[in-house]
Amino acid sequence: MRLTLHIWRQKSANDLGRMVQYEARNVNPDMSFLEMLDVLNEELTLRGDDPVAFDSDCREGICGMCGFMINGVAHGPRRGTTVCQLHMRRFRDGDVLYLEPWRARAFPIIKDLAVDRSAFDRIIAAGGFVSVPAGSAPDGNVILVPKQKADLAMDAAACIGCGACVAACPNASASLFTGAKITHLGVLPQGQPERCERALRMVAQHAAEKFGSCTNIGECEAVCPKQISLEAIARMNRDFLKASWINRGASRSSGGE
């Protein structure tokens, strides 16, 4: 297979970027998309051209490190699939592909297709946890969790934090990411004591990071490689509303003085 690639090249956060055209020859249908780029990078290196920077690590769709837009779609054309698990057999000889980084104010570009997603870590740090220091846990079977709830929690917990939801959203909202964690912990008994506080803090951090608001467009769900449901956002909104109502002032007073 032969492909024409237009790839976003940008030396660093402060440089102006531009699309550059490359020809990918000898593409094998069994290659993953990233392996196709590896081969291109080998060629570029041998020619003395700067290889294309892109993030990836596990290459089995679970670490969440990879991701970019292929023809305007986050992670490319196959549903429920990260770019590392997208194989070239999905494309046709002669296809023209445009590769761009995640674009969002909260995700500054580092180089080419690599972006800074540390805003996600800060949202989790704001409240995406259960406060249980090592050593303080009761026996695992003391608190029973109905299977349906455990499954629901697991569906949301499957989020890999790749950022596709933000990239796909016209508002660059990270509501699906934030809602997934709020849902995961919010449906489990272990997450109840901090449920209100968690929703308030995570939503506040989401805003502070300059992610946009959710307007129920649903692009995020469509591109999510783990197929996290929009319901996570509904749950987030519900928890946030409820928390705002019953916790008025509480979050401030619990903070100290």
Next chain:
Amino acid sequence: MELHSKTPSGPIEQRWDRARFEMKLVNPANKRKYNIIVVGSGLAGGSAAATLGELGYNVQCFCFQDSPRRAHSIAAQGGINAAKNYQNDGDSIYRLFYDTVKGGDFRSRESNVYRLAQISVNIIDQCVAQGVPFAREYGGTLANRSFGGAQVSRTFYARGQTGQQLLLGAYQALERQVTAGTVKMFPRCEMLSLVVVEGKARGIITRDLITGKIESYAADAIVLGTGGYGNVYYLSTNARGSNCTAIWRAYKHGAAFANPCFTQIHPTCIPVSGDYQSKLTLMSESLRNDGRIWVPLKTRDQRPTDQIPESERDYYLERRYPSFGNLVPRDVASRNAKAVCDEGRGVGETGLGVYLDFTDAMKRLGVEGIRERYGNLFDMYERITGEDPYKVPMRIYPAIHYTMGGLWVDYQLMSTIPGLFAIGEANFSDHGANRLGASALMQGLADGYFILPYTVGSYLASNKLEKVQPDYAEFKREEAEVAAMITRLLSIKGKRTVTSFHRELGKLLWDYCGMSRNMQGLESAAGKIRELREEYWRNVDVLGGAEEFNQALEHAGRVADFFELAELMCRDAIHREESCGGHFREEYQTPDGEALRDDEHYSYVAAWEFQGLGQAPALYKEPLEFEYVHPSQRSYK
């Protein structure tokens, strides 16, 4: 150098209790005055950093990925063992201990393994309390499955994403400490050297992967939770970035490296499809619970599977090991796969593959039953190969997965450099010569949540540590060395890419120091690796500069270390004239082809000490004593 394992004496059940009681404690008010560096943020490093932060220490945690949540522990699929005996099927701490020592082919330290089995139960409790969504029964209790050769159901799991969920639990605990101000995270920051001041580990040199800036960080103790070195083989199930640089550079500063030749081949990976292949993908071992492994009886049988009748199939594991069948340990399953492929009975285009067939299981459990258990794995297989495993049997082949070797540590998890600790896969660990399935997650979390936080405290309380500053001469000297190495890599401007060297190195190791090894092959490999390393330093081409985001440069530094490690692996494999666990020397096997240990001469941990580049390393031996589990030939027949 002398190796003191500092293993407590007395009845094995009481050793950890005793050790904990004998530890010195740090006054709670003083904890925040101590700085601890944790390198790596996986199950071991992440849980250690979080727990040390909870205890009140001042922690700095480094990872090369863009977030601590990306560490490769995340990719572990199958599960985590714990001796809970929730299934009432006869499990106990003692049985988990026994299975682990035996499964490790009697090359691990009994006291450590017993402690691991004891702590396993606390890990499950801790993770459940954090909100890890483990699989549940309809009554709401935790579900278990049997896994990887165990005859009891002691494996806890969260679909096929157990590692992900456990890591996210540790990551969330870590981020909680970031907010609490006890932990400062340094993502996209790679450790490139260790700083030893007056014989103690006192700091690290790092490179900021975005700006390229070389920086020094000082601390009172350094913890390496940087994972294994499977990527020395180029193709492995490790993440692309997984590397040996932190532990290797610690080794070059005096930390002994133990059992480097103990590498684990995982029997159920998706076969290689072409030269461009960048990694191998594991299919969870749990698949062997229901899948049946077979190859055609005839050699080079190219018929589609539905045209090969039962009578012309060889279910070779069930045939050779009637009591364990498809559930024999990883090393045994892998070697047998290689053997049938060497006979010319392998399947797929390359002939390097065997079938893993769910037809019978689907008849028994229904397609839905299989989807419930393995749905995400089947989807993953279909994505990668383009074949639907619900319709045609999967093809699998062994691949490098885990490294049992690593930095030598004593019972306190401290290396031979005082103040330098190694945890998780980075140490030579509790798995001996072969790790059992679902035990890596257990060990990483045992070390990080429940062992290291105590032993580091004891070290700090019993040593007088003068404050050191990053502007000391020792730090400046190491910074200069790191910068010089980077400059050298960038200035070679040769004709070959880093990847091409890495691939060639990996192939050499896989062929001669992989699933089976022999003296002649190892010696020739060692020579070829040396030549290739020399060519690397003459002919590699790394573009770009030092002070920028430069992924080729990151890779180049790691590959330089892999070359040196590969030589040590061959040396270790040559010296160990026996077969045990993952180390199979063709010269030492029983008449029916099983590994033949030599307990009289090799019942020890081989710890290698660096003597300078180009010099032979010194070998030190820690004798292993088995008071409780008596060495026997492993038999899974």
